[in-house]
Structures are given as C-alpha cells and as structure tokens.
Amino acid sequence: MSSFSTIPKAQKVWMVVRQGKPQTALEFKTDVPVPKPKSGEVLVKVLAAGYNPVGWKLMGTLPNVLTKRPHPAEHDLAGVIVDANGSSFSNGDEVIGYIPVSLQSSSRQGALAQYATLPEDNVVLKPAKLSWEEAAGLPLAAHTAVQSLRLGGYDPTHWLSLNPTSTPTPSNQEAIFINGGSTAIGIYAIQLAKAMSLHVTATASARNESFVRGVGADKFLDYTARPLAEQLSDHPPEPRFGMILDAAGSLDTALYTNSAAYVKNGGAYVTTGPYPDKSGWMCLLGRWAGALLRPSFLGGTPTTWKIVRVVNIKEDMKMLCTLIERGALRPYVDSTYEFGSALDAYERIMTGRATGKVIVKVE
Numbered sequence: 228m229s230s231f232s233t234i235p236k237a238q239k240v241w242m243v244v245r246q247g248k249p250q251t252a253l254e255f256k257t258d259v260p261v262p263k264p265k266s267g268e269v270l271v272k273v274l275a276a277g278y279n280p281v282g283w284k285l286m287g288t289l290p291n292v293l294t295k296r297p298h299p300a301e302h303d304l305a306g307v308i309v310d311a312n313g314s315s316f317s318n319g320d321e322v323i324g325y326i327p328v329s330l331q332s333s334s335r336q337g338a339l340a341q342y343a344t345l346p347e348d349n350v351v352l353k354p355a356k357l358s359w360e361e362a363a364g365l366p367l368a369a370h371t372a373v374q375s376l377r378l379g380g381y382d383p384t385h386w387l388s389l390n391p392t393s394t395p396t397p398s399n400q401e402a403i404f405i406n407g408g409s410t411a412i413g414i415y416a417i418q419l420a421k422a423m424s425l426h427v428t429a430t431a432s433a434r435n436e437s438f439v440r441g442v443g444a445d446k447f448l449d450y451t452a453r454p455l456a457e458q459l460s461d462h463p464p465e466p467r468f469g470m471i472l473d474a475a476g477s478l479d480t481a482l483y484t485n486s487a488a489y490v491k492n493g494g495a496y497v498t499t500g501p502y503p504d505k506s507g508w509m510c511l512l513g514r515w516a517g518a519l520l521r522p523s524f525l526g527g528t529p530t531t532w533k534i535v536r537v538v539n540i541k542e543d544m545k546m547l548c549t550l551i552e553r554g555a556l557r558p559y560v561d562s563t564y565e566f567g568s569a570l571d572a573y574e575r576i577m578t579g580r581a582t583g584k585v586i587v588k589v590e
C-alpha cells in the first residue's frame with residue numbers, strides 16, 4: 228500500500244479568511260478537518276498547486292458578503308486520488324484537478340491545501356510525462372486559452388477531431404494576434420494556435436522576445452516600444468488577423484478601436500478582461516463603454532468584441548492532455564515555492580512579470 232492510503236483527520240491549509248492582499252487575507256492553519264467526498268466527488272491528496280491572477284484579485288476585491296469565506300486559496304492542483312469514492316478513478320491515480328471560482332465558493336475547497344474534494348468531472352488523469360509542478364500549471368490557464376480561441380472562431384477541439392492522429396503541416400493560411408504571448412494563457416494559446424497551423428504574431432516586452440518565439444510565435448512585437456495599434460496599423464499583416472486574443476487584458480482600448488486596419492471582416496477581439504490600474508473600476512468601465520457602445524456607422528469598431536469567462540469542460544482538459552502526450556503542447560513553469568513560502572509565490576505572480584506558471588509544492 229502506498230503512503231497515500233493513510234488519510235489524516237486534520238490538514239494544513241492556506242486559508243482565505245478576509246478581503247485584502249494575500250499577506251493579510253491568508254492565514255496558515257494546521258488543524259483544518261480533511262473533507263469527506265460527497266457522492267460524485269473524489270478526495271485528492273494535493274502535491275502541487277498552481278497560482279492564477281484571479282486568486283489574488285478576488286482576495287483583494289470581493290468583500291466577505293459576496294463570497295463564502297474561509298476557504299482554501301487557489302484553483303489548480305495536481306495530486307493523487309486517495310478516496311476514489313465509487314468514481315471512475317482508482318485510489319493511487321495521479322490526477323490534475325480544477326476548482327473554478329464558483330465551485331470554490333460553493334464547496335469551500337481550494338488547491339492550497341493538503342487535501343481537496345472535487346467533482347469527478349473536474350479531474351483528469353495526469354499525463355505521465357509531466358512533473359507535479361508542470362501538471363498543476365495546466366487547468367485554468369490552458370482552459371482559458373482553449374475557450375478564448377474557440378470564442379474567436381478557432382476551436383482546437385475541431386482541429387483535433389479533424390486530424391485525430393496526424394502531425395499538422397503548417398499552412399500559415401490564417402493568422403492570429405496574441406497580446407501577452409508570455410502570459411500563462413498566451414503561452415498555451417500560441418502552442419494551440421501552432422497546433423492548428425495558424426500563423427501567430429505575439430507580444431511581450433523585449434526581454435521576453437526569445438522566450439515567446441521559443442514557445443512558437445512566428446512574429447514578435449514589443450508592446451513597450453510603441454503602442455501596438457500604431458505598430459500594426461503602420462504594417463498591417465497579410466492576411467489580416469482572423470482574431471486578436473488579448474490574453475494580457477489590455478487597459479488601453481486602442482488595439483480594439485483601430486482593429487479594422489489589421490483584423491479581417493468578421494474577425495473577433497477576445498479579451499480575458501482588463502483589470503483596473505490606479506485609476507480604478509469606474510475609469511476602466513468608462514473607457515471600455517466608450518469604445519464598445521459606439522455603433523460602426525458613427526465610427527465604431529466593426530470587429531466583434533468578446534470577453535472569455537473560463538469554465539470547466541472535462542473534454543477540453545482531456546484534449547489538452549492528449550496534445551501534451553503527443554508533444555504538441557507543454558506547460559512552462561516560471562518558479563516553484565515550498566508550501567511554507569506560499570506568500571512569496573504571491574509576491575512573484577503579483578509582479579505581473581512571470582513567464583509561465585507560479586507553483587507551490589504542497590507538503
């Protein structure tokens with residue numbers, strides 16, 4: 228029997244107890260009862276947790292009355308099933324799990340804990356070639372990349388079903404633009420787009436050029452050199468982009484409002500959603516409302532604007548794992564921290580400079 232078969236009564240957890248920055252919102256608890264899986268759920272012993280910006284953003288913005296606290300922090304995990312609870316899994320299975328925001332609120336589960344219960348549908352078998360740290364970086368960002376591309380009309384599932392076994396040969400007939408090629412979402416999106424034989428132009432700051440090209444981008448733009456809308460309008464791509472994926476969630480509306488110059492008719496602008504800077508939510512909403520509400524006959528932008536709202540789709544996770552097994556997709560880890568240093572990991576992700584996932588090893 229593996230050591231995973233012994234389930235203790237209590238566990239260590241980084242618990243979100245109040246609104247605020249992670250340093251004040253989180254408390255390290257050592258006596259939290261290990262949850263029992265309900266019908267349809269499994270119990271996972273967590274070995275690694277992946278961070279996402281939504282973790283610290285919701286800690287900072289959501290007042291207690293709008294969410295159910297306390298709950299363990301974070302949403303992405305990799306670990307071992309220790310109570311398969313009559314599901315299709317077996318005890319000892321190595322898995323990847325995803326606890327979306329809504330599920331975290333209703334179930335009060337999270338990834339920054341030694342144990343977590345999840346619905347069977349939120350768990351997939353871990354590709355054997357991935358380390359625990361790589362695996363924990365997959366769910367939320369890779370889901371978002373798939374669902375963003377799908378919203379923009381480039382559905383990786385469609386590609387996979389059309390080409391179930393073949394390695395794609397690049398046709399470069401269609402082009403897309405990914406703002407934020409070194410974001411966790413952008414890194415997955417570049418690879419998925421290349422798997423679909425798309426021509427990819429991606430951005431980051433200059434220091435990340437070789438990284439973004441190494442992930443697979445055909446063309447690189449430094450967003451710090453000049454406004455992107457200017458760079459693209461001066462040298463429109465041929466063919467024009469079928470979609471813009473704004474994985475960085477630009478605060479600047481110009482990339483969208485000028486998009487007729489570089490996005491083809493019927494193309495889409497898909498964003499992960501801007502997050503306000505010091506000027507605040509009202510300023511941000513005002514700016515975007517001004518850009519979006521003007522009809523095209525009054526000079527408004529013809530490109531369709533969409534915001535992605537990531538959800539758990541088990542088939543998407545399975546497809547991502549298949550692509551990993553085939554070598555068409557790989558996770559990138561920016562940095563790994565010990566469980567006791569979870570707050571240092573928040574310092575890292577909150578810089579906005581991570582290239583790949585910030586991971587915490589769970590004891």
Ligand SMILES: NC(=O)c1ccc[n+]([C@@H]2O[C@H](COP(=O)([O-])OP(=O)(O)OC[C@H]3O[C@@H](n4cnc5c(N)ncnc54)[C@H](OP(=O)(O)O)[C@@H]3O)[C@@H](O)[C@H]2O)c1
Nearest residue numbers: 280407409410411412431432475499535536537579580581
């Ligand atoms: N709507 C949804 O369902 C959903 C789901 C997941 C995430 N999100 C949001 O999507 C965004 C990205 O998340 P993530 O986890 O992928 O981020 P991340 O990995 O933490 O992003 C870090 C990277 O962002 C790049 N970056 C920062 N500012 C940029 C800018 N103005 N333009 C281009 N690149 C920039 C940095 O590169 P440089 O150092 O080179 O600047 C860095 O490599 C976050 O705002 C997150 O909250 C939304």
